[in-house]
Amino acid sequence: MTRLLSHRARESAHRPARAGLVQPVAAVLTDRLDDVAVAETAARMALARRVPLLLIAVMPPHISRCGGPASAPVRAVLARVIPKIGPQATGYIPEVFHLPAGNGSRLAAAKQLLALATRHRAADVLAARCGPQGLDAFTLLEAAALRGGPYVHAVAPAAWTPLRSPAP
Template sequence: MTRSLSPSPLGGAPLPARAGLVQPVAAVLTDRLDDVAVAEVASRIALARRVPLLLTAVMPPHLRGSDLGPAAAPVRAVLARVMPKIGPLHVGYIPEVFHLPAQGGSRLTAAKDLLALASRHRVPEVVASRRGPEGLDALALIEAAALRGGPYVHAVSPASWTSLRRPSSPSHPRCPERRPFSNE
């Protein structure tokens, strides 16, 4: 029996898969307030699966250009909105840019194109907001995934709006009555 020249660091166990075979969880970021909720749900799924995030920044069709890649200022602005929430979780991420198609296509054109981008990254799960640009809301992505046999799509509802201040009416039992300032 001959001994292997390169011993396995795991003591005979199979080596981990190459980084190119990782199946990230995709988060569709459409430059809206819902992006934070989408990124939080996607990061929880990615943590459970121990895979990175594919942060897909959706750009309007008029911002096309060869210099508009993941390091461009508009893309960084979209990603900066979600980084404070997913950064402390220490989840790896892959930035990606998706350009909305020009007007004139079918209702599901954008959804099919986005799912094609996700399949190039071997994404098994996509997280999107229920409200989004036409063709990129979660319901359109679910329909396109069903027609295409694509990844599982999670629909995230936007966070409900709550007031940051308590009502200041004197009839409220917890709010003391406000009195004007005086020097007396």
């Protein structure tokens, strides 16, 4: 006769951590002026959901791939948006996406970027309406529809306000 496992024996088994269940909000940063609006919108969405931000810094293919999120070019892209999202007290995960070299299809870069966001379990991806080489929000929307990826939100650039000089 075989002995049945008790509940205590099953409970003492090693369980994986639940940290992978967090679904961050991803912001695509392409080293343009629109990055601040994208990061601020993503930070508000992440704060409302109480999840961290996934800041994806898009790098050109000629930038070296060694160094990862700690390299100087990535830190320069993140330095533009961190002061704007810092006061909102959301955590962030830095990630690097290198544009593919050569002339791939229009959706190739968008599919790879969405695959990176999916690996981090990002439920939402925010991108600017215009971006480099197929990484605008509309191309990402099309790629997400084709591959069944995360929700993509288009963020409009921040409204331009003129500088006001003091009255004489």
